[in-house]
Amino acid sequence: MDRNCGYVSDVEYPAGFFCEQSPAHLNFACILNGIEPIPLDRPFTYFELGFGQGLTSNILAAGNPQGKFYAADINPVQVASARKLAAAACLENLTLFESSFAELAEGSVPDLPQFDFITMHGIYTWVVPEQRKHIVNFVDRYLKPGGIVFLGYNAMPGWASTLPLQRLMLEHADQHPDRSDIQVQKAGRFVERLHDLKASYFVDNPNLEHRLQTLKTLNPDYLAHEYMNRGWQPLYHADIARDFGVAGLDYAGSADLPMAFPHLYLTPEQRRLLDEIPDPVLRETATDFCRNTLFRRDIFVRDIRRMTQARQSEWLQQLGLALTVLRDTATTTMEVGIGIGAVSGRDDLYIPVLDALETGPKTLMELATLPQLRTQKLSTLAEIAALLTASGQASPFFLCSATMECESARRMNQSIALHSLGSDSYQALASPLLGSGVVAGLVQRLVYLAMCRESIDVNAIAMDAWKGMLAKGGRVTKDGIPLESEEASIAELEVIVQAILDRRVPIWRQLKVL
Structure with a gap:
């Protein structure tokens, strides 16, 4: 019998970090949609199904030391790779299994707790229907009341x-x-x-x-x-809602944060028509026809608890916002990545927020006291935070994370940086402030490694980066033009390294990456 059930297993899935799977991101999405989130100021449990190279699970475990993380994949090579990274960082709160969905659903994996979060990226629409049933059965068996499930999946009608x-x-x-x-x-x-x-x-x-x-x-x-997967089948939201409805889950909203604000992606006429639909599953499915949705990031909750406006406001007051890019690259015209093109934020609101964040992370309540925002509702600030996050310019964080220990994240980041001497596959670093990860290119990670070693030699870092680029057939570019000579390439890399030291490192310190 084929244990992989038609799933591609002869080549490894490339490493990737998906911030939408972080507990903080999922909680923020729930809050935006008026759903009670999971408290992160105390121990919680988390499971990732089909973790690939395990980069997401490793970074999340490193950035959330208060959580107990578990993850499973069927590919033994990928499991070994993920375990190697976890061991290098001495992670004590991550357990990685080489297990099938059937084994997990049957309870064959010993000593699993009940989970606050269960997440999966892509896998649900890549496997055969029998495997999808095992996934639902696993969720049914192990998800806590109030627990959150995240599914990223290929969606219809876009495909x-x-x-x-x-x-x-x-x-x-x-x-x-x-x-x-x-x-x-x-x-x-x-x-x-x-x-x-x-x-x-x-x-x-x-x-x-x-x-x-x-x-x-x-x-x-x-x-x-x-x-090449035998079970490859993009699904409608209605399919997913019915599958997980069997396990007592209801749709809470999208991990694509702008989706909480329909005026951003639907015309007034479309909103009026959709508002006529009493059934939430049909309404959400019809929304996908308005948008021709290709990929969905759905959040489902067991025994869903809807919040009052007052309760939602309480949760928003427990949030902060931090820049993840340089201030002079931040813009109020944002590409938010959900198929709606560029969204233009009001300069009179967004620019003061970006300026305030330049000096360091701020609570939403601190931002609310800015002169330009004093007359605005907290929901307006939540929308600003959502759009800045969706455009990759900022990230939300829970205030409780400001006091979390940072050592596990720094061990993880040093391990990733050391790995970068021979590979460019791990392209993110852990941030314990965000409880998530931040994108980091090869040269940035090599700078990080040098700082860990307290040996800042700009030329040496540039040489390491050049060797790494040569190994994978890459080229250094300047003003969009590939450089031909080694001398010019190394000189440009030295400029890049110095810019990272001067400008990126302060952001890392703010996010507790370093």
């Missing part, structure tokens, strides 16, 4: 035009046995030939052009997992 493309690629792979990453590249080249011959499917679906480009540019290991 509708791509369904035939995936089927064609899978059929091509069946006729050309090989390793999955090689199969997906061969299938991609076959698809490209059909496209170049003006096959009507491609002519009639011009929106596929972007999808076809990604077949050429994205990591083949990722593409193998996206297109």
